[in-house]
Amino acid sequence: MPTEVTPHPAGRGWEYAPAPESRDIVSIAPQYGLFIDGEFAPAADGAQLGTVNPATEEPLAMVARGGPADVDRAVAAARAAFEDVWGPMPGAERAKYLYRIARILLERARQFAVLETLDNGKPIRESRDVDVPLAAAHFFYYAGWADKLEYAGFGPAPRPLGVAAQVIPWNFPLLMAAWKLAPALAAGNTCVLKPAETTPLTALLLAQVCQQAELPPGVVNILTGAAETGAALVAHPAVNKIAFTGSTEVGKQIAAAAAGTGKRLTLELGGKAANIVFDDAPAEQAVEGIVSGIFFNQGQVCCAGSRLLVQESVAEEIAERLCRRLATLRLGDPMDKNTDIGAINSRQQLDKIEELAAAGQAEGAHRWSPPCELPGRGYWFAPTVFTGVSMSHRIAREEIFGPVLSVLTFRTPAEAAAKANNTPYGLSAGVWTEKGSRILWMAQQLRAGVVWANTYNRFDPASPFGGYRESGFGREGGRHGLAGYLDG
Ligand code: NDP
Numbered sequence: 303m304p305t306e307v308t309p310h311p312a313g314r315g316w317e318y319a320p321a322p323e324s325r326d327i328v329s330i331a332p333q334y335g336l337f338i339d340g341e342f343a344p345a346a347d348g349a350q351l352g353t354v355n356p357a358t359e360e361p362l363a364m365v366a367r368g369g370p371a372d373v374d375r376a377v378a379a380a381r382a383a384f385e386d387v388w389g390p391m392p393g394a395e396r397a398k399y400l401y402r403i404a405r406i407l408l409e410r411a412r413q414f415a416v417l418e419t420l421d422n423g424k425p426i427r428e429s430r431d432v433d434v435p436l437a438a439a440h441f442f443y444y445a446g447w448a449d450k451l452e453y454a455g456f457g458p459a460p461r462p463l464g465v466a467a468q469v470i471p472w473n474f475p476l477l478m479a480a481w482k483l484a485p486a487l488a489a490g491n492t493c494v495l496k497p498a499e500t501t502p503l504t505a506l507l508l509a510q511v512c513q514q515a516e517l518p519p520g521v522v523n524i525l526t527g528a529a530e531t532g533a534a535l536v537a538h539p540a541v542n543k544i545a546f547t548g549s550t551e552v553g554k555q556i557a558a559a560a561a562g563t564g565k566r567l568t569l570e571l572g573g574k575a576a577n578i579v580f581d582d583a584p585a586e587q588a589v590e591g592i593v594s595g596i597f598f599n600q601g602q603v604c605c606a607g608s609r610l611l612v613q614e615s616v617a618e619e620i621a622e623r624l625c626r627r628l629a630t631l632r633l634g635d636p637m638d639k640n641t642d643i644g645a646i647n648s649r650q651q652l653d654k655i656e657e658l659a660a661a662g663q664a665e666g667a668h669r670w671s672p673p674c675e676l677p678g679r680g681y682w683f684a685p686t687v688f689t690g691v692s693m694s695h696r697i698a699r700e701e702i703f704g705p706v707l708s709v710l711t712f713r714t715p716a717e718a719a720a721k722a723n724n725t726p727y728g729l730s731a732g733v734w735t736e737k738g739s740r741i742l743w744m745a746q747q748l749r750a751g752v753v754w755a756n757t758y759n760r761f762d763p764a765s766p767f768g769g770y771r772e773s774g775f776g777r778e779g780g781r782h783g784l785a786g787y788l789d790g
Pocket of ligand 1: 470497528552556573
């Protein structure tokens with residue numbers, strides 16, 4: 303592996319014309335209430351917090367900051383809806399509501415995509431082509447299960463658990479809401495969902511979709527707020543199930559708080575995935591997979607392929623191709639349809655990425671980014687590749703959650719598997735090779751919940767997703783995704 307990598311001298315020979323998506327399709331209210339029992343209302347104590355567009359730092363809206371009294375009210379509404387309406391409702395009837403939500407999501411797809419990009423900073427291309435269609439697909443998929451639960455392999459008469467407290471992060475705000483709500487509702491549970499502080503807006507638009515679909519009041523409640531709101535929600539004694547996606551640190555706190563309470567718990571936490579490229583892999587395809595593995599959503603993805611393990615004999619070739627490809631990525635206005643790399647979600651996250659990248663340099667790895675101009679306002683970080691990384695470096699061990707790739711090399715498949723597994727996490731991995739037998743062998747060796755072969759970051763509602771060890775437990779997606787919401 304070269305310690306020096308130089309960008310392709312040609313760079314981009316020409317420029318795209320601006321292709322901005324219009325934001326007029328969505329109207330953002332100056333303030334939003336909590337969505338409890340089918341209606342929007344301010345927090346009991348009137349507290350609010352602001353959300354900004356991370357690409358411009360422009361304030362977008364104020365949202366209610368739920369406190370303990372609001373948590374009580376939301377959980378009570380969910381409990382009443384569970385006992386009186388949703389729990390007793392036949393699965394075939396519940397399915398109709400889920401199908402309706404899915405269809406409305408598709409009808410309003412452009413609104414959701416624009417709002418997601420404004421609030422999160424991700425490129426419109428991604429919110430339009432990935433987040434929103436996949437969110438709708440989850441509702442469609444689980445709608446199909448609602449009347450077939452007795453055939454799902456959880457016993458002849460599986461029962462819903464009751465009230466689900468669901469806490470989600472800021473990297474895929476709408477999609478994570480769909481991952482949580484769709485299986486819970488299909489199984490007959492009611493939900494109180496707490497979106498992340500920095501990305502509450504699409505969850506609130508989803509609340510409007512629930513109204514539009516005439517979902518019975520209290521079946522879905524959206525409780526915006528900060529970390530304390532999430533902590534009060536998961537600690538509430540009338541909650542039966544906790545589903546959390548976010549950092550390993552907070553996941554551990556929630557696991558400790560839930561211990562001995564009888565609440566069911568699933569955790570989807572961090573990762574430090576290895577994307578492993580063998581010498582027989584089709585190089586162009588592998589480079590595309592490496593790029594989407596770590597630069598999709600600015601690398602703010604729990605299953606991001608943040609450690610590239612490349613076989614020594616092709617390391618130089620892959621590095622050169624990668625650098626050439628990175629020089630063609632377009633960083634900038636997330637609302638531009640040609641943008642590949644958008645903004646980092648928050649100042650706090652940007653600080654964390656900068657701190658870890660600086661640690662990589664201080665520990666002796668070689669840092670490289672393609673020439674790219676960062677906008678003057680907003681939270682931005684250039685795509686970055688570190689070569690000369692060793693397993694002991696912080697950038698090889700800690701989840702950076704940003705557009706930063708650490709490159710390591712290996713000689714044999716056994717060494718690749720050992721290096722890939724040398725992490726406290728176990729969420730995902732990628733293998734690039736033409737040999738089917740090697741794919742199967744590697745998949746057996748890798749301690750990861752998901753192993754992609756000759757592809758990366760591929761999601762489907764029918765396919766389970768989740769981790770081992772410090773990446774959490776439980777699965778979302780597929781038949782397995784129902785297990786966390788049913789008693790056999
Ligand atoms: P957190 O784990 O802090 O946040 C995830 C969600 O949990 C948010 O809704 C948050 O609310 C809420 N929350 C925070 N503290 C508590 C608590 N004590 N009890 C209950 N809920 C709580 O992630 P951050 O946003 O702070 O990101 C920090 C790091 O976590 C990232 O740098 C990244 O490494 C990792 N991360 C991993 C994700 C994954 O998918 N695996 C997703 C997001 C982050 P609020 O936003 O209001 O604080």
